[in-house]
Structures are given as structure tokens and as C-alpha cells.
Amino acid sequence: MKNLYYLFAITVLLGSSCQTKSTIVTKINGSEKTFYEAAKYYLSEAEYNKGLEAIHQAIQEKNQEHLVELYYLKGFMLHAYGKTTDASAAYQYVIDHTETYSLYKNKAAQLFALNLAEEEFQEQIRVKQEELLKNKNNEQLTDDSYLMVEKQPRFPTCPETTQKEIQKCSSQIVQEHIVSTYDVGLGNTFGVYEKVRTHVYYTIDTEGDATSIVARGTNAFLSLEAKRVIFSLPQMLPGESRGEKVSVPFSVPVTYNPL
Numbered sequence: 036m037k038n039l040y041y042l043f044a045i046t047v048l049l050g051s052s053c054q055t056k057s058t059i060v061t062k063i064n065g066s067e068k069t070f071y072e073a074a075k076y077y078l079s080e081a082e083y084n085k086g087l088e089a090i091h092q093a094i095q096e097k098n099q100e101h102l103v104e105l106y107y108l109k110g111f112m113l114h115a116y117g118k119t120t121d122a123s124a125a126y127q128y129v130i131d132h133t134e135t136y137s138l139y140k141n142k143a144a145q146l147f148a149l150n151l152a153e154e155e156f157q158e159q160i161r162v163k164q165e166e167l168l169k170n171k172n173n174e175q176l177t178d179d180s181y182l183m184v185e186k187q188p189r190f191p192t193c194p195e196t197t198q199k200e201i202q203k204c205s206s207q208i209v210q211e212h213i214v215s216t217y218d219v220g221l222g223n224t225f226g227v228y229e230k231v232r233t234h235v236y237y238t239i240d241t242e243g244d245a246t247s248i249v250a251r252g253t254n255a256f257l258s259l260e261a262k263r264v265i266f267s268l269p270q271m272l273p274g275e276s277r278g279e280k281v282s283v284p285f286s287v288p289v290t291y292n293p294l
Contacts, residue, residue: 061089069093071101074108081226087112103129107139108224110146115255119150126150142218142263149248149266156247186275188239188283209268213289216264222293225256231291233261241280243271250289261289 061073068076070093077086087109094105110125129143189195193204222228233252240246245268250258265287274283 061092070096071098071105074105075224078108078224079226083112083225103133103137103139106132107143110143111256111259114146114150115259119154123147123150145263145267146259149263152246152266153248159247183276184274184281184283185277188243188271188274190269190271205271209287212268213264213287216267217289217291218260219292219294221256221260222291225254227254227257227291228293230293231257233258233289233291234286235261235265235289236284236286237265238282238284239271239273240282241273243273246282257291260291264289 061068061070063073063076070089074086074089074093077083077089090105090109090112093101094109106125106128110122110129113119113125114122126143126147129139130147133140133143187198187201187205189201189205190208192208193201195201222231231252231254233250233254236247236249236251237245238247245265248262248265250262252258252261273280275281
């Protein structure tokens, strides 16, 4: 009988310990919140450093209900801060631990690929700067691939007509893609409650892909989302000049409107 009593007491204690671990809380303005709730609160208040710290603490709890979302937010924030290696590790967790048809998995895969492309782009800039230093007699190196574009890049669904019509058709598809792909809830997540415009500069390369993407905006997270959207553009037919495929630069404003 005594043994049964001890067994019961140990079971209760273990259950109490597990309960405590899964409900770890912190106080914010006098209210108790879990670390997950704290992370969401701080981000919505644009207190990003506190939000990232709360994300780290929430991840340590290993609460399966929110773990994928937490790793996604961690990767997104680190990516926006330029910490590419840690961001890739977080994205990889989402990709490996998420169901096949998941919004988080799809976006993490896009951002993971964008992260790698950005690292490659930065390396290209570094190499070009070194070339400029070696060619001191030239003010800058010219890139013939940007000159005299005879055929603009176009989406396969755009008819090959006049340059003006091709540009109009392509611009419409880009705008439709931005509207359908942009995560409009992102502003609320990161405490942005006013209209924000981000200018995105990119190149359609000789394979018809959007590359060399640079965003200029007032919010790092909205800028990253704008880059993700442009990076995920459908493949185009590349531009041509003198019968050769060429890279062609573009720019587009991406506007966030609060819900």
C-alpha cells in the first residue's frame, strides 16, 4: 500500500513538473504571458530585439504547436538583419519539419533560395569591385549585356508583338503576382500600421530568372518580403540583343497597405 502511495506521489510530481515546463511565463505590463505570446506581442509593438529574444526562449521550450512558426520568424528576422548563415539554418528546420503542403514550408524554401542567391550576388559585387581597382584607368567597367536591348524579356503568356505591348503585358503580370503573393499580414506581425512603399531593383538574367535583387525601404522586414515576392516571379523568356540573350534591369514599387 505504501509503495502505491509513493508511486502516486511521484506521478503527480512528474506531471506537475511537465505542466510547469509547458506553461513557462513572463510578465509584460503586469500580465503573464508565455514566451510565444511574449514574442508575438513584442514584434507587434516593433520591439524587435525583445521579440527575437522571446523567440529564442520559446524555441527552448520545444512546444510543438508553435515550433515551426517560431523557427520561421527567427529565420526571417535574422535574414532581414543580414545574418545569412543562422537564417538558413532556421529555414532548413522549417523545410525539414513541415508538412508537404504548408505555407511556412513554401515561403521558407523561397527565402532559403533567396538567401543563397543574395550571398552569390554579394560575391559578384566584391569581384567587380576588385576588377575596378585593377583597372584604375577606367572610371567603371561597362556591361554590354545591358546595352541596346532589341527584345524585352517577356512572360510566355504575353504575345510577341511590339515592345510597348510586351512591357504593358509583363508589367500587368508582375503587379498581379505582387498582389497575390505578398503576405499582407506581415505588417501586423512586425508592428507596421501605416502605408510603406519599398522600391525593388532586379535583373531578368539570360535564363529568364529574377536575380541581383535589391530593395530600398524603411522597414527591413517589409523589404525582405518585397524581395521574396520578386524572387518568386514566374520564369520569363530572356531579353535579346544582336541575336544574343542578355540581362535586363528592372525596378518596381511594392506597397504595403495595412489591413
